[in-house]
Amino acid sequence: MRSSLSLVAAIALAVSSTAFAATPSGTVVPQTRIPDAAFAQVGALRDKSLQDATAWQVLESLTTEIGPRLAGSEADARAVRWAEAKFKALGYDKVWLQPVTFPKWERHGESAAVVGDHAQPLTLTALGGSPAGTVEAEVVRFADLAALEAAPAGSLTGKIAFVDYRMERSRDGSGYGPGSRVRSRGPSAAIRAGAAAFVMRSAGTDSHRNPHTGITRFDDGLTPIPSAALSVPDAEQLSRLIALGKPIRIRIALDCGWDGTATSHNVIGEVTGSHRTLRNEVVVIGGHLDSWDLGTGAVDDGAGVAITMAAGHHIAKLPKAQRPARTIRVIAFANEEQGLYGGKVYAESQKAAIAAHQLVAESDFGAGRIYGFNTSAAPHAQAAAARIAEALKPLGIEALAKGGPGPDVGPIAALGAAWAWLGQDGTDYFDLHHTPDDTLDKVDPAALAQNTAAYTVFAFLAASADGGFGSAPKAEAAKP
């Protein structure tokens, strides 16, 4: 969901802003405005957030005391209790849990090796959703997903398919689309060609012996095969071995798989708004509480949880009279990694309250500095969005006509909630994402504080606005 009027254009418009704007249907709605009193508070709030260590302390606590927290695991349940207690300790007015049930996937062990004349171990990790299995077979290399998808049915019978696609590095993470498509579609393509197993070069931009996991899926009607990602150096090693020109056999052994269902929880903390009626409306910010099991989920997505928990905390600490009109709702979403389960449950639960969602935004792209801001604001709220952008500018953030809702607020945005994008610099994100290397030491405390300041300013101003940003339930029929 993207507004047809870009924020950049809106900033120009804001200079000569009219008091009213026409909706697409022709009715005239008042321009949303952010009160001057709110702007007067923002400088101090921003500066205080920049100096404050709360986000770092929250992130350190989560990644240290809980560590990895695969959805449905014992540690995931521990993380839910942790989040509940942390919201309370941070002065949130209301803390509640929303149950989220999903299929449970577990990893017990994995190994791989080249066998034969060049025998040597290979470092890989099972993709989330892979079945268990041990396969020893010749490897057939494909340069990319399209090449594998072009393999005729039966052409890989008794073989292991290997897609050696190299993901590109970029600030906005745009290289992850083609990179993660290999992960999500590769296994099914391999099965169609008859393969006994699937391996891929990790969807990542680093060059360490740390493979990148992530969820995969198998198309209906196909029998799943063991599917795994090699670390980048291992993928390059395998390619060099294949380039020797002799058949190369590898053995992969994955001990993992689905085991019933589990129930975890969205953990929700609220800082109640100051206005008697508007406090029933919410600005939603958050991150996801679950992580992959290989690292400690620092950049994915402990950072998002920490940034938004701390932002709410900074607003909670304000004198009651200075609180924004609306409620700040911070959500630590359950099981994002395996299919946005928490985000979908939340959206479903809010179907009757779409219009009460002022704006929704998720931090789920690491802990790099925020460089861009955008919203899906309706025309009547573009000038207000532009003023938020103005308040973010001292943090090095510019209005950009790009972005979208984060993954867990995607489902509610699809139902009609207006979204904001606080775009983080993800240049290094895919060095760490879904790997054992996603640990606390990779986070820059100053960048984390910049993120927290941005979310604090954004949430405060959005919750203080006179008027909304265009959230409205979409007719079911209007869905694509």
Next chain:
Amino acid sequence: MRSSLSLVAAIALAVSSTAFAATPSGTVVPQTRIPDAAFAQVGALRDKSLQDATAWQVLESLTTEIGPRLAGSEADARAVRWAEAKFKALGYDKVWLQPVTFPKWERHGESAAVVGDHAQPLTLTALGGSPAGTVEAEVVRFADLAALEAAPAGSLTGKIAFVDYRMERSRDGSGYGPGSRVRSRGPSAAIRAGAAAFVMRSAGTDSHRNPHTGITRFDDGLTPIPSAALSVPDAEQLSRLIALGKPIRIRIALDCGWDGTATSHNVIGEVTGSHRTLRNEVVVIGGHLDSWDLGTGAVDDGAGVAITMAAGHHIAKLPKAQRPARTIRVIAFANEEQGLYGGKVYAESQKAAIAAHQLVAESDFGAGRIYGFNTSAAPHAQAAAARIAEALKPLGIEALAKGGPGPDVGPIAALGAAWAWLGQDGTDYFDLHHTPDDTLDKVDPAALAQNTAAYTVFAFLAASADGGFGSAPKAEAAKP
């Protein structure tokens, strides 16, 4: 063994060089000189080496086709056959194997985890020489080796000792002394205090989930305990957990240990000298063929093998008339990692030929650019050494009063062979050293070529000299 006259001072002296110099015993020996004809060849040899990809191809071949090659393993034996064939393919005149026998240590598996309220896996690796064992116990942290060594006998009974010493980064690797001392002495200190197991922060400068292995030893009379190194992020995690103030228990399970003896080989290639009698003298260069098992031994020490094999090859390719007087002997040493076994066997075998070793030098500090040069040259050869330094200058190398023989030529240097030091930039070396991350992608082909050019020039000039550099058997009694 270090000359009392530094090379830097010698360069000044060389300007007014006399034809004769006095030895410490007062006898007068002729000044060693490098013929102008040799210098005339050096520019072309240097430039050709810089443009040549042989070292890279050798390194790629070794790390890809053999991979990790733990001393005594099947892959180590494969590496010996590989080296023998590679010397022949590179045009060496003579290739021979020298058996080296040593105790065989094997790694089968290892794992660790925090247990209890903060349950989570930890990434570690057994230290070479560690016995097998599973220990679950409370961890006691020590900031450094001295703190552990000060622990009273019995004070760690039933505990796991943890030394959290942070190794410093430096160009010359000087941080490795204190870092590796934790590894070599820590386990014995832990045993004396009663500990059931020993863990340490890896002796490394990186921040990845790749622990650094390396040999340890246990003092006579002590019963060895399981001993391992945590990756740097895991050591920091464990320290943070301990800082919570509650007892922290971990479980470590190591499946590894000694298993009889193995015989591997020093693999030796020679490029025969052009002089009828001086060809019986040798310039020895080399690296070690074995590696730790976690990576593919690219920087430690595939690079050293590749650089020196390629240097000898460049000299072998010269027209016979342009060959240096003496023989270039390139040695791929066996089992450096577990105690310089290959270097010791070689030195023992050459006891009667110390004076025939013109100069000895080993490349075993990665693949960073060479920045410094030094030798142990006797006073009568300092001017010649200074002229070699001059020939290396266009490669960005300066004469420095530091360095020493490489590890495997240390034993023969101790017997009296004159050594040279071609000092590599090791700033990043301990990011990779002894880890899974020691792989081909970490090597810069241009830096590798610079190393090769330096070894080619050095070996060529040293082998062309009129006169020696001071090698002479040391009287046994003169040993310290």
